[in-house]
Amino acid sequence: MSLxxxxxxxxRNFTLDVEWSIRNELAVLFGYSGAGxxxxxxxxxxxxxxxxxxIQLNGRVLFxxxxxxxxxxxxxxxxxxxxxxxLFPHMTVKDNILYGAHGLGRDDRKQRAEExxxxxxxxxxxxxxxxxxxGGQKQRVAFARALIRRPAALLLGEPFSACDNPLRIELxxxxxxxxxxxxxxxxxxxxxxxxxxxxxxxxxxxVNGKVLQAGTPAEILNAPACPDVELLVNSSTMSLS
Amino acid sequence: MMEDSVLFSxxxxxxxxxxxxxxxxxxxxxxxxxLARRTFRGKELLDVLFTLPLVLPPTVTGxxxxxxxxxxxxxxxxxxxxxxxxxxxxxxxxxxASFVVALPLMIKTxxxxxxxxxxxxxxxxxxxxxxxxxxxxxVILPMAKKGILAGTVLSFARAMGEFGATLMLAGxxxxxxxxxxxxxxxxxxxxxxxxxxxxxxxxxxxxxLFLYIANKLNKRVLS
Numbered sequence: 001m002s003l004x005x006x007x008x009x010x011x012r013n014f015t016l017d018v019e020w021s022i023r024n025e026l027a028v029l030f031g032y033s034g035a036g037x038x039x040x041x042x043x044x045x046x047x048x049x050x051x052x053x054x055i056q057l058n059g060r061v062l063f064x065x066x067x068x069x070x071x072x073x074x075x076x077x078x079x080x081x082x083x084x085x086x087l088f089p090h091m092t093v094k095d096n097i098l099y100g101a102h103g104l105g106r107d108d109r110k111q112r113a114e115e116x117x118x119x120x121x122x123x124x125x126x127x128x129x130x131x132x133x134x135g136g137q138k139q140r141v142a143f144a145r146a147l148i149r150r151p152a153a154l155l156l157g158e159p160f161s162a163c164d165n166p167l168r169i170e171l172x173x174x175x176x177x178x179x180x181x182x183x184x185x186x187x188x189x190x191x192x193x194x195x196x197x198x199x200x201x202x203x204x205x206x207v208n209g210k211v212l213q214a215g216t217p218a219e220i221l222n223a224p225a226c227p228d229v230e231l232l233v234n235s236s237t238m239s240l241s
Numbered sequence: 242m243m244e245d246s247v248l249f250s251x252x253x254x255x256x257x258x259x260x261x262x263x264x265x266x267x268x269x270x271x272x273x274x275x276l277a278r279r280t281f282r283g284k285e286l287l288d289v290l291f292t293l294p295l296v297l298p299p300t301v302t303g304x305x306x307x308x309x310x311x312x313x314x315x316x317x318x319x320x321x322x323x324x325x326x327x328x329x330x331x332x333x334x335x336x337x338a339s340f341v342v343a344l345p346l347m348i349k350t351x352x353x354x355x356x357x358x359x360x361x362x363x364x365x366x367x368x369x370x371x372x373x374x375x376x377x378x379x380v381i382l383p384m385a386k387k388g389i390l391a392g393t394v395l396s397f398a399r400a401m402g403e404f405g406a407t408l409m410l411a412g413x414x415x416x417x418x419x420x421x422x423x424x425x426x427x428x429x430x431x432x433x434x435x436x437x438x439x440x441x442x443x444x445x446x447x448x449x450l451f452l453y454i455a456n457k458l459n460k461r462v463l464s
Contacts, residue, residue, distance in 0.1 A: 074368075
């Protein structure tokens with residue numbers, strides 16, 4: 001399993017020029033806001049097209065400007081959990097999850113939804129609406145909805161950013177469980193370095209639309225590639241101690 | 242006991258407004274959807290064109306409609322030659338006038354409601370594998386439902402109150418095309434105060450009721 005991204009996009013005051021690839025691991029795109037992390041995620045999902053580049057998922061080309069390939073978001077088989085979770089407020093918990101089961105047979109949908117509800121500890125909440133459940137429960141619904149189709153990779157756009165610390169730790173543990181149950185490449189975007197170091201198998205440091213360094217958290221902590229990364233590492237060490 | 246002529250006008254007004262509103266909803270939601278969700282050349286021009294009847298005097302709108310749908314009009318003439326149908330001075334004409342005058346209210350309200358739907362919900366639907374049309378049906382329109390309902394109620398009320406364009410296009414034929422506003426005008430100008438009073442009161446109550454419903458729906462949209 002692998003996911004590779006090479007993309008360039010020039011906007012008015014910003015140029016994104018990024019290249020990285022990951023295997024079946026949890027990669028964290030880390031950088032402060034305006035680094036181009038969310039833009040990268042949108043390009044992966046097909047919600048925004050790079051000017052040029054190549055995106056491949058398990059050897060399947062999703063985007064290649066030279067070959068004129070640009071698959072729509074519907075055909076990319078990513079699970080995407082948005083920063084605001086994007087649960088449909090007019091649908092119940094169960095309907096939100098079922099909405100993610102597009103393309104499955106009727107019986108399969110029903111059975112898969114029940115499995116997800118149990119697996120994500122949402123039993124008893126099936127008929128509730130998103131505004132009637134807690135923040136942590138909403139997160140779990142968003143994950144269940146994104147994963148019910150068994151996507152080939154999971155994209156997480158800072159879904160924990162609005163959570164307070166205890167909930168964040170609970171959700172980070174939950175994410176580890178998700179990873180055990182769904183062994184697929186995961187790309188998580190965050191501007192929280194502690195979270196990045198805690199969760200990442202591979203850390204990709206983004207600054208001003210460029211990747212400064214990519215490696216395991218230990219590699220980056222021990223051998224920062226440039227002063228900018230070193231500065232980030234030092235601030236993280238300070239915040240961890 | 243209500244006079245037959247009053248009853249006829251009330252029924253005709255409700256019928257004309259109801260039929261016009263059905264078309265207003267179908268056309269209005271479609272146009273509003275394209276204006277809110279698509280980018281194309283001439284989009285704002287199209288918006289202006291559909292909004293014009295809101296600011297033009299209804300007589301001007303009525304005159305345009307005569308030019309287009311009149312017996313010798315741009316559409317009226319071929320329509321008559323092919324089908325023998327002439328809509329001038331029929332209740333169809335009253336429906337057409339009400340439709341054109343009420344449509345901008347529907348488009349404005351619905352466009353605003355569709356534009357206020359959180360973009361991430363729409364994108365989430367795409368990433369879950371759903372097409373643009375399915376997303377419109379299952380996410381955008383249900384989320385914009387209250388705005389669409391408010392627009393429908395306002396359009397119905399506006400269609401009921403249509404006078405100028407209806408007079409130009411459908412005339413004021415007793416027992417055939419005299420909707421309430423036209424019948425009130427006739428009653429008042431011929432000095433039949435009793436009939437005018439009855440219809441004015443009735444009309445005010447109906448209009449107030451519709452505004453009340455529209456306000457309630459709007460409040461629920463905003464809350």
